[in-house]
Amino acid sequence: ETLNKGLEKTKQSFFSKLSRSIVGKSKVDDEVLDNLEEILITSDVGVETTLKIIGRIEERVARDKFVSTDELNLILRDEIADLLEENNSDSVNDFTVPDKGEDPYVIMVVGVNGVGKTTTIGKLANQFKKKDIKVVLGAADTFRAAAVDQLIIWSERVGVPIVQQGMGADPASVAFDTLQSAKAQNADVAIIDTAGRLHNKVNLMNELSKIKRVMAKVVPGAPHEILLVLDGSTGQNAYEQAKQFALATDINALAITKLDGTAKGGVVIGISDQMKIPVKYIGVGEGIEDLQVFNRQEFVDSLFN
Numbered sequence: 001e002t003l004n005k006g007l008e009k010t011k012q013s014f015f016s017k018l019s020r021s022i023v024g025k026s027k028v029d030d031e032v033l034d035n036l037e038e039i040l041i042t043s044d045v046g047v048e049t050t051l052k053i054i055g056r057i058e059e060r061v062a063r064d065k066f067v068s069t070d071e072l073n074l075i076l077r078d079e080i081a082d083l084l085e086e087n088n089s090d091s092v093n094d095f096t097v098p099d100k101g102e103d104p105y106v107i108m109v110v111g112v113n114g115v116g117k118t119t120t121i122g123k124l125a126n127q128f129k130k131k132d133i134k135v136v137l138g139a140a141d142t143f144r145a146a147a148v149d150q151l152i153i154w155s156e157r158v159g160v161p162i163v164q165q166g167m168g169a170d171p172a173s174v175a176f177d178t179l180q181s182a183k184a185q186n187a188d189v190a191i192i193d194t195a196g197r198l199h200n201k202v203n204l205m206n207e208l209s210k211i212k213r214v215m216a217k218v219v220p221g222a223p224h225e226i227l228l229v230l231d232g233s234t235g236q237n238a239y240e241q242a243k244q245f246a247l248a249t250d251i252n253a254l255a256i257t258k259l260d261g262t263a264k265g266g267v268v269i270g271i272s273d274q275m276k277i278p279v280k281y282i283g284v285g286e287g288i289e290d291l292q293v294f295n296r297q298e299f300v301d302s303l304f305n
């Protein structure tokens with residue numbers, strides 16, 4: 001299964017450490033909990049979320065007196081599933097968009113360069129297209145020529161229309177044109193790529209608000225989804241970016257990429273818990289099919305099976 005494959009490194013590192021730490025032990029004691037704490041932190045679950053998990057297991061041990069190390073897996077699995085924000089997906093293949101009637105469902109995508117933003121948009125467009133969901137892309141990351149070019153390449157590869165005005169164009173104007181074009185074509189979804197320059201927070205905030213304002217003029221209520229793309233292999237950097245973007249705009253969905261190449265998959269758990277924003281998609285490879293709808297039960301199952 002692809003989900004398993006994408007999380008292989010995280011799983012191996014987490015479980016080899018976990019099983020080594022409980023060798024020869026039958027019950028969960030302070031030493032087991034100390035080891036578990038260290039394992040969770042080194043898997044990039046984050047300190048706050050780790051302490052929350054450890055605290056809950058301690059309560060359980062205090063209550064039940066004896067908790068076997070065999071039970072520890074089951075308890076951990078329940079606690080982790082519980083900490084992940086629900087995103088209401090039925091399965092990892094559940095690529096759908098809410099029906100907005102006459103209007104397209106508008107997804108505005110944000111994230112810093114290099115995290116896999118363009119790739120994620122291309123993969124997403126591909127999944128939608130396969131389900132006969134009509135997509136229009138908008139190249140509003142006009143700060144870098146490469147961003148516009150890359151998105152054009154993806155639009156050709158997937159076979160979906162793109163609206164672009166080249167590098168240096170006003171992002172809000174590109175977003176406006178994209179939504180008008182999406183409406184005229186009766187598209188089901190418009191995906192707008194925007195720039196993510198974190199070095200100037202005020203500029204970023206102003207630029208994103210302007211794009212949002214302009215979008216809402218064409219499609220009331222747009223953008224319906226503000227999707228932040230984070231590189232899962234950067235661990236603590238991803239947390240920092242999530243915090244910064246959440247200050248700049250109302251992020252309501254996360255895509256965490258590059259989970260295939262990293263043992264830091266715990267970042268999914270910590271970010272979802274700390275930001276209280278659901279992880280909607282995970283990237284598990286460079287290929288066009290390597291994007292999945294995040295489903296917390298399947299995520300936990302693949303970590304623990």
Ligand code: GDP
Nearest residue numbers: 113114115116117118119257258283284285286
């Ligand atoms: P952007 O600058 O944020 O638009 O980043 P790109 O979409 O251009 O991606 C940067 C690099 O990350 C490219 O080489 C992608 O192939 C790679 N990439 C994106 N998503 C994934 C993923 O889920 N797994 C892996 N292994 N690589 C990815």
